[in-house]
Amino acid sequence: MKKVLAIEDEPDITFALRLLFERAGYAFCGAADGRSGLRLVREQRPDLVVLDIELPLLDGWTVLEHIRDLGEIPVLVLSAHAGQTDKVRGLRAGADDYVTKPFANEELLARAEALLRRAGAPRRPPGSWGDDFDDGVVRIDGRTRLVSVASPAGPRTAELTNIEFRLLRTLVRHRGAVLSATQLLAHAWDDPSGIGPERVKFAVLRLRRKLGWDSANSPIRAVRGVGYRYVAGAGTPGAGVVTGGDPRHRR
Numbered sequence: 001m002k003k004v005l006a007i008e009d010e011p012d013i014t015f016a017l018r019l020l021f022e023r024a025g026y027a028f029c030g031a032a033d034g035r036s037g038l039r040l041v042r043e044q045r046p047d048l049v050v051l052d053i054e055l056p057l058l059d060g061w062t063v064l065e066h067i068r069d070l071g072e073i074p075v076l077v078l079s080a081h082a083g084q085t086d087k088v089r090g091l092r093a094g095a096d097d098y099v100t101k102p103f104a105n106e107e108l109l110a111r112a113e114a115l116l117r118r119a120g121a122p123r124r125p126p127g128s129w130g131d132d133f134d135d136g137v138v139r140i141d142g143r144t145r146l147v148s149v150a151s152p153a154g155p156r157t158a159e160l161t162n163i164e165f166r167l168l169r170t171l172v173r174h175r176g177a178v179l180s181a182t183q184l185l186a187h188a189w190d191d192p193s194g195i196g197p198e199r200v201k202f203a204v205l206r207l208r209r210k211l212g213w214d215s216a217n218s219p220i221r222a223v224r225g226v227g228y229r230y231v232a233g234a235g236t237p238g239a240g241v242v243t244g245g246d247p248r249h250r251r
Helices: 011-023 034-044 060-070 084-092 105-120 162-173 181-188 198-210
Strands: 003-007 027-031 048-051 075-079 097-100 138-140 146-149 157-159 220-223 227-230 241-243
Touching: 003 011, 003 034, 011 027, 011 105, 027 034, 034 048, 034 060, 048 060, 048 105, 060 075, 075 084, 075 105, 084 097, 084 198, 097 105, 138 162, 162 181, 162 198, 162 227, 181 198, 181 227, 198 220, 198 227
Parallel strands: 003 027, 003 048, 048 075, 075 097, 157 241
Antiparallel strands: 138 146, 146 241, 220 227
């Protein structure tokens, strides 16, 4: 049975979430502050976290940052802040979806189940990505999923999530071609249903940052109004060696 953790300090909302998820067949647990919520994430490893932002003891942004350090547990932010700035901040920080209060039960459940389906999709085994890739800036070992990025000081180590690795691999496999957000969703996400194209933008930003690039020196180029393309051999050497795959399996 899939387990859902709600980190929410309003008892009425926690009660409503409990009824919603338990009636849909999920195990449910709740935490009333950020510190105890993060402890439950570490101890119970839920399949989905529904996270409020305004929490006592430890705010939701900090909790989200720590969850992302732990791995790829899906996080659905549930917040009273409906402004575009807050939504953008949530997606930049690694939230998988953002729903505002008050919410419709059917929509919230549908969004949560889309995240659970994607998280539960089969992983590609090592070696299934095909040939190696090396353009002098980026090197991908198709068997081990080790990604090396050139730098003046030599390779250094970092981490990519599965989505970030798949996104990079998709771009280099179609190098030179412009891929739309819809095409990238179809290739890099196991289950793109319920995911808006804006998710691609923030995934690209996180990928560039982890590889030591910004928009000016990255071989991942934005094509305004169309999508993204990878320009082989272009860009300033990045910041390290990046291991693709699921961080939960590497820790």
